[in-house]
Amino acid sequence: MIMEDFVIGIDLGGTNFRLAVVNPQGIIADRMHCPVESGRGKEVILEDLISSIQTLVKSQIPNQGHLLAAGLGVPGLIRSEEGIVTESPNLQGWINFDIRTPTEAALGVPLAIENDANCFAIGEFWRGAAQDANHACALTLGTGVGGGIILNGQIWRGTDGMAGEVGHMVIETDGLPCKCGSRGCLEQYASATAIRQFAVEALMSNGETLLKRWQDNLEELTAEDVFEAAREGDKVAQDLFRKMGYFLGIGLTNLVNLLNVEMIVLGGKVSSAWEFFIPETEKTVRERAFKVPAQRVQIVKSILGDNGGITGAAYLALKRARSI
Numbered sequence: 001m002i003m004e005d006f007v008i009g010i011d012l013g014g015t016n017f018r019l020a021v022v023n024p025q026g027i028i029a030d031r032m033h034c035p036v037e038s039g040r041g042k043e044v045i046l047e048d049l050i051s052s053i054q055t056l057v058k059s060q061i062p063n064q065g066h067l068l069a070a071g072l073g074v075p076g077l078i079r080s081e082e083g084i085v086t087e088s089p090n091l092q093g094w095i096n097f098d099i100r101t102p103t104e105a106a107l108g109v110p111l112a113i114e115n116d117a118n119c120f121a122i123g124e125f126w127r128g129a130a131q132d133a134n135h136a137c138a139l140t141l142g143t144g145v146g147g148g149i150i151l152n153g154q155i156w157r158g159t160d161g162m163a164g165e166v167g168h169m170v171i172e173t174d175g176l177p178c179k180c181g182s183r184g185c186l187e188q189y190a191s192a193t194a195i196r197q198f199a200v201e202a203l204m205s206n207g208e209t210l211l212k213r214w215q216d217n218l219e220e221l222t223a224e225d226v227f228e229a230a231r232e233g234d235k236v237a238q239d240l241f242r243k244m245g246y247f248l249g250i251g252l253t254n255l256v257n258l259l260n261v262e263m264i265v266l267g268g269k270v271s272s273a274w275e276f277f278i279p280e281t282e283k284t285v286r287e288r289a290f291k292v293p294a295q296r297v298q299i300v301k302s303i304l305g306d307n308g309g310i311t312g313a314a315y316l317a318l319k320r321a322r323s324i
């Protein structure tokens with residue numbers, strides 16, 4: 001049997017990294033994941049990363065395929081042309097860290113690096129929900145809100161590689177403080193953190209809700225619990241998702257008016273609560289955005305889910321392997 005050559009796509013998060021063998025058609029063949037011990041310093045994480053890649057490559061020896069390149073998605077500000085992590089909010093001490101040189105030296109193949117939300121957008125564009133779109137945005141609704149913008153089939157990085165920070169689009173001028181230093185960012189209203197915060201506030205009032213079971217241990221209440229309550233028919237929990245859906249709709253209205261994209265893909269763990277927030281999001285966009293782009297845009301759920309970032313990183317790896 002002749003096996004095709006392959007790339008490795010990697011999604012590096014704050015608590016673990018996931019990597020996979022991906023064939024040139026974007027199909028994931030094999031995968032593994034490892035914890036990230038961010039307190040142990042970047043050199044240790046890099047060593048773990050390289051040895052995991054090597055383990056995965058060795059596992060492919062019986063198939064006779066060769067590693068062409070690796071692609072890595074990292075949260076934070078990335079200089080992808082140079083292979084440097086300028087700064088990462090989740091990875092302590094990753095400041096102006098040249099991750100490409102030591103990794104390429106150890107693996108003997110090129111390494112592509114990119115912001116993780118951009119990787120997600122590229123993954124959805126290559127093999128996911130936005131395959132037929134020329135212009136698209138992709139948002140990850142997780143602990144925070146990540147974003148990536150595809151224009152004319154290319155990721156839009158901006159002058160400094162910082163474009164697409166949809167989560168920090170201001171939607172409330174005097175709103176909640178955000179860790180970026182601003183106030184009223186979309187991330188504070190349309191993330192798992194926001195859902196949790198809305199629930200805590202709702203518990204301060206006296207309405208009847210299943211969420212009351214967390215009243216005495218609020219710190220244990222999660223967005224998943226609110227989702228579960230909504231599924232059990234809890235009106236208060238369902239209202240919280242409608243509220244989140246409204247704010248998301250305001251953010252998407254801005255995107256639609258600004259970029260006139262064909263498609264907006266929503267992923268991340270909060271997107272599992274789709275049925276509870278999307279009607280309000282759609283309604284808000286149709287009411288608030290210009291009519292033509294609002295009718296044009298399709299707001300769809302991610303197809304690749306957790307594999308979006310890995311798939312996008314694999315795409316960039318292939319691209320880099322072919323350009324060298």
Ligand SMILES: [Zn+2]
Nearest residue numbers: 168178180185
């Ligand atoms: Zn912000």
